[in-house]
Amino acid sequence: MTSPSFRPPLTIPSPVPDASDAQRSFAGLAAEIHKAVVGQDEAVAGLLVGLLSGGHVLLEGVPGTAKTLLVRSLSAALTLDNSRIQFTPDLMPGDLTGSLVYRSGQFDFRPGPVFTNLLLADEINRTPPKTQAALLEAMAEHRVTVDGEPRPLPDPFMVVATQNPIEYDGTYPLPEAQLDRFLLKVTVDLPSREDELDIVRRHADYFDPNDLETARVAPVAGAADITAARSQIRTISVHPAITAYIVDLVRATRSAPPVEIGVSPRGATALLRTAQAWAWLSGRTYATPDDVKALAVPALVHRVRLRAEAELDGLTPRRVIDTVLAQVPVPR
Template identity: 60%
Template sequence: MPPGAPSQPGQPYHHGQQGLSNQPHHPGQPPQHAQPAQQAAAQQQPTPPAPLSDQARQSLVALQRLNAEIGKAVVGQQGAVTGLIIALVADGHALLEGPPGVAKTLLVRSLAASLDVEMARVQFTPDLMPADITGSLVWDAGTSTFEFRPGPVFTNLLLADEINRTPPKTQSALLEAMEEHQVSVDGQTRRLPEPFMVIATQNPIEHSGTYPLPEAQMDRFLLKIELPLPERDAEISILARHQEGFNPLSLSEAGLSAVASADDVLAARAAAEKIDVSPAVLAYIVDLVQATRHSSSLRLGVSPRGATALLRTSRVWAFLQGRSYVTPDDVKTMAISTLAHRVSLRAEADLEGITARAAIESILASVPVPR
């Protein structure tokens, strides 16, 4: 994949769209002097959204730095890099899926190295217990009391590596943390630090020794990002870097350093929440989601949580374009990576070789787009 270009709608990046470019688009301004008839017509039209504020543009520049820094270590996966940044800014979690060896773990480690935040990693295995993630009460002989020992979930970025290699009971230990940013142990609730983000990796289900994630768990992930095998030019670049001495185990030697902070992330979130969404675009999101509930290919459609997720990701995508408003194309761009993992196929559709992605693509092609 060339930098900046997954080619299909629903991926977090497109040819011809700016994403994290240094020259964001500015929405047009209305004319200063209009004729009386034009003034009357203008009064009947909604007020155009204001351009991005200076503070919002500063946040956008910080995200551009973050994107460039990750690119020092990760080659040929620009769509996945952008997807992670979208999930981070949208206050969501991301599920990375791809075959072994396509830089899933390296991508997450590079994001952590480029941010001035704490990171923890949990290697999911069949014998992993819920308390190994959330923490547990430990007897303190000195004080003769039980003391809470926090688990690795008490961090900013939690890498849940190969999450589908542990049984559903342990996978579900993350549900409360992902949804409410808190952990309850022995009747006490403890808040997690902000920002908090779970980035899980998994190998495709057809690989041996894996457990499919429960539907409730899948619905907690804002985005599912697929990492394909690199294209020829990208793989040549990867080999050239290794030939020059690149060591993926030492990102500092690769020149990665913290170029953004937690405050930058929170500022970007605040800016994205101010992105304008017109009633027509809101209705378009609802129409797409409701179409999944009536699709002949789907047993389970998208829930209201999925609808709000698509709203959030569309806002962040528009923000990355340097715009202060969401267009239907923004919604279409984010639809597949936001919605496809939230639906379940009917048995007959599965037998016919229809995929969740294909079902969402069909809905995108059939639902009328507002103009």
């Protein structure tokens, strides 16, 4: 495997002088999240790109790295309905989607927590596959079917799931079909020493992560801003050379020797959508190769499955993506 190529950092840029109202709102959204969350720029950027692209985001990291706080801060900075469900081994599908309740001589539907704009699925890999699968229709089609009747979900609708690394005890790895429904997978790393010092100082000043009013996180964006942003992102131009670059990257994952299952065409479209969103956040009207490279790992890493012998050799999907980025020629 070759050495990793340079990938531009995922840090929300400052608005350009002629930024639209929607662009300023999303820059303000990142600032509000950082009132409660120290660092984790890539995770914050991933959440905003997922929201802009109309996709779902999976956050993975060891316990105590502010995964839940990230999503709660995003919820507090949006004027949208939100709900949280803690996934546990005894959680049933109806606890998520809702169920029929008999009262007054008839069955009435009682909506579950999935009927919201922003759903935090906390520790999604702590619950068995049957309940994990209950989210699949909601994520793919923005609806759930109960007793044979499809019921649409609100718009916008976004799932942000958190999970602990799968090698931890008591976890159930998500199946490939459900992983593929996540637009992005972002690894929430342990903070740097400077960031950890800042975290401890904040707690010494009585910051309460369960009460975001102490951090003065305020709503700065709503459904209208999201609709306007998505409309503007659809106008971001993508040169044919950029689309060819995306296709070549994806196809290279399928032919890499350590890979058992490479990135699907859905992964290629995900990389395109997220690159357009990143270009928009950067204040440009066109996508560049750097936009593609910046989003390649979070958009593709969970769609790569390695051969058993490659995993035994210590290889990771992230390293495969880095190698592909280094090998595939970048358009000029």
